[in-house]
Amino acid sequence: xxxxxxxxxxxxxxxxxxxxxxxxxxxxxxxxxxxxxxxxxxxxxxxxxxxxxxxxxxxxxxxxxxxxxxxxxxxxxxxxxxxxx
Numbered sequence: 627x628x629x630x631x632x633x634x635x636x637x638x639x640x641x642x643x644x645x646x647x648x649x650x651x652x653x654x655x656x657x658x659x660x661x662x663x664x665x666x667x668x669x670x671x672x673x674x675x676x677x678x679x680x681x682x683x684x685x686x687x688x689x690x691x692x693x694x695x696x697x698x699x700x701x702x703x704x705x706x707x708x709x710x711x
Contacts, residue, residue, distance in 0.1 A: 628653035630695030657694050664690060 631653055635645040664687045671679040684703070691700040 628657045628694060629697070633695060657696075660690060661687070 628650060631650055632645075635643045635650075664683065668680065668683045668687070671683050688700060688703050691703060
C-alpha cells in the first residue's frame with residue numbers, strides 16, 4: 627500500500643494527512659517482498675509451466691499492483707502484457 631499511502635499523503639503538496647516515514651518504509655518493504663515473491667513465481671512458471679500459469683501469475687501481479695495503488699508499474703505491466711499477446 628506504499629504507493630497509495632504516498633498518494634493520499636501527497637508528501638509536500640499541502641495534504642492534511644502527515645506522512646509517517648516509518649509506516650511508509652514498512653509498507654514499501656512489504657510491497658517489495660510480495661512483488662519479489664510474484665517475480666519468483668513468474669520465473670518458475672516460465673521455466674516449468676505453460677502459458678496459462680504464466681498468464682495467471684501476470685494477472686496476480688497486476689491485481690497486486692492495483693491493490694497497492696501502483697499506477698505506474700501497473701501501466702507498464704499492462705503495456706508489456708499487450709506486447710507479448
